Amino acid sequence: MADREIMYREALREAIDEEMGANPEVFIIGEGIAERGGSYKVTEGLLAKYGPKRVRDTPIAEAGMIGVGVGAAIAGTRPIVEILYVDFAMLGMDMIVNQAAKFRLMTGGEGRVPFVMRTQGGAGGGVAAQHSQSLEALFYHIPGLRVVMPSTPADAKGLLKHALRQSDPVMFLEHKHLYMTKGPVPEGEHVVAFGKGAIRRQGKDVTVIAWSNMVQRALDAAEDLAAEGIDVEVIDPRTLVPLDEDMILASVAKTRRAVIVQEAPRRGGVASDIASIIQDKAFFELDAPVTIVAGLNVPIPFNLTLEAASVPQKDDVVGGIRRALHIGPLAAAAE
C-alpha cells in the first residue's frame, strides 16, 4: 500500500506526537512552540493535546534552555529543545560541548543525556549572515554528540523517533527549506536507526554523497546528467554521526569516483572528513580525486544573488560531477 504524502514538518510533528503519546517522559520546550505552534508549525496542536507541562514556551534564553534540557535529560526525562535557528544554538555551546557531550564519559558510563536539540539551518531567502548558517561541522567535531540531518519527510519522522528512544545527546538539524516539502511517510511505527544511509538513486559512474537540502540538489543534477548518459549514484548518509562508512565505501568501490556536496563552507567541513575517510580506506579504488562541492568560505551575504552564489546550486553540483568524471581514464577514453 502506498504511504500517504505529508510535509516534512508534519512528519516531525507526527514523530513528536507519537513518542509523547507512548512515553510520558518526552516533553518539548522552545520559543513560541506551545501557543503559537512554533515558527515552522512543527508543534501545532501539541499544547492542546498534551498540556503546558509537556509543551512549554520559553523566554528567549538559549543557553539556559539548552542547559535545562541537558539537565532534564540527565535527571531521567526525554526533553526536546527547539532552537529557532542553529545560529542561536551558539549561545548554548557550553551546554552542548562541555556539558552534554562529555557527561557519559566523565561519569564513567553511569550518566546519560538523552537530550534532543531540534533546530534548523541553511541559506536562502535573504535572512542574512546570522540566520543562514550550516553549522553541522561544529557538532560533528565533538565526540559524544550524535548529528542527524534528515532530507525527506519519512526520515524526519523515523530519525526523530529513533532520537527519542536512544540515550545520547542528539543534534537534530533540520533545513528551513525542507519544512514544506512533501513525501510519502509511513503511518504509525516507523523508526530509522542512526548510522544507516540511504541510496537515493542507483548509478554506476559516480557516487555523490549529500545530506539535508543538498540531497535534492544532487538528485536534480543527476537527472540532468542522465540525459547525457552519465549514471549518478546519490547517497544520503542521513546521520553524520554515526556515519554509514560501509555504504559510502561500497558505492565508491563500485563507481570509483566520489563527489561530496555540502551547503556549509568548504573549509573544515564534514565533506573534508568524508573525503579523508574515502582516501584512507578506498584510495586504490579511486579513478579520480575526491571532489568536494561546498559553500564558499564567506559569511552568507544578504543580497539574494550573492547569497545564491555562496552555496552550491544544481549547476555547481553538475560541474563537480563533471570534474570527477573528466579527471581520469574514463574521460580520457571518451575524448
Added chain:
Amino acid sequence: MTRHATDAAVAEPPRSNSDLFGLYRDMRRVRTFEERVGELFVRGQSAGSMLHLSIGEESAAVGLGSLMRKGDTFTTHHRGHGIFLARGADPNRMMAEIAGKETGYCSGKGGSMHIADMGLGHLGANAIVGGGIPAVVGAGLASKRAGEGDVSIAFFGDGAMQQGILYESMNMAALWDLPVLFVCINNQYGMGTRIEQATKGRALHLRAQALGLNGETVDGLDVRDVRATAQALLDDARLGHPGFLAVECYRFFGHARMDKSPYRAEQDETEGRAKDPVRFARDALIGDGTAPEDTLDSLDKEIEAEMDGAIDFAIAAKQPPLSSMFRDVYAVGEAEPEPVRTRIDRILAKD
C-alpha cells in the same frame, strides 16, 4: 530639512531638536521611513521578508538619539532602523541596504538587521537577541581609557531581558564604573510571546539597580519624558555611573513583515496603538499653539517626499557584483585563500 550623511554630517550630525518640534520631526521621519520600508517589501524590492519595523517605538529612538553626541557609540538589535535614523543616518543608504544594493550601508551584504555605520558610532546591529549588548561594555572600557566622557549605549528589546549576557554585561559595567547605558525598548512582545509569558519580574529597572546601576522605567508616550529621563542617566553615565532605562511602548505591527500577530486580541492592539508617541507629540504641538496644523502638515509632506526619494534611490541602485563575494571577509591584504573551485578550474585549464 533632509539630513544626508555628508562628511560634515558624519562629523557632527546637525541637530536642532531639543524642543518638541524637532523631536516631532525626527519621530515623524522614523515613522515615515518605516512605512516606506513596508512599501518596499510590498513592491517586491526588499531583498528579504525579515523586516522588523519600529513603528510605535519612535520616542525611544529619538529621545536617546537626540542626546547622543560625537564620540558616543551604540549597538542596536534587529529592530534598529529608527535608532540609526534618529542618530543621523542617511535614509537613502539605509533603504538601499534593505534592498540589498551596493550603495547600501553594508554594500548589500548586511541587510535590514545589520545596518550600521561605524562613522556614526554605530558598532553593529544584531540579529542575535542580546548579541550586541556586551560590545558597549567593551566600548565603555575604551572610552574610559580615552577619558573623553563618551558614552556607549546598547539598545535591545524586552526579549533580551531574559538573556544571561545582559546581566554579565551590566555587572561588569557597574563593577568597573563604565560610561555605559543599557536601553530596553519594551514593546511588550518578543515575537508572539507577551512579556508576562517571558518573566515574572516586570519591574525591569530593579534588575539593574540590584547590580549597582542607575535604573529607570519611563513611559514612551511623551518623547520629552523619555528624553529627560535619559538625559539624567546619560549625564551620570558620562561620569562613570552606568545606567539602565526601560522605555514602555507597543509594537504596532507584527514581529516581522509576514507576521499578522494572530496571537494578539484586537482590543490589545487598539489599546496598544493608542499609545502613539508621534501623534501625541503632534497633538501637543497643536494644543499649546507651538505649531499650527498646516505647518505640521507641510512638514509631514516634506518628510514623505524625502522618504519616497529613499525608495527611488534604493530601487535605482545597483546590485553588488558577484566579484564582491570575497570582499570584506578578511582585512584587505589578507587574501582569502583561493576558492577550491577556482583552484581546480585553474589546474584543469593548464592540462
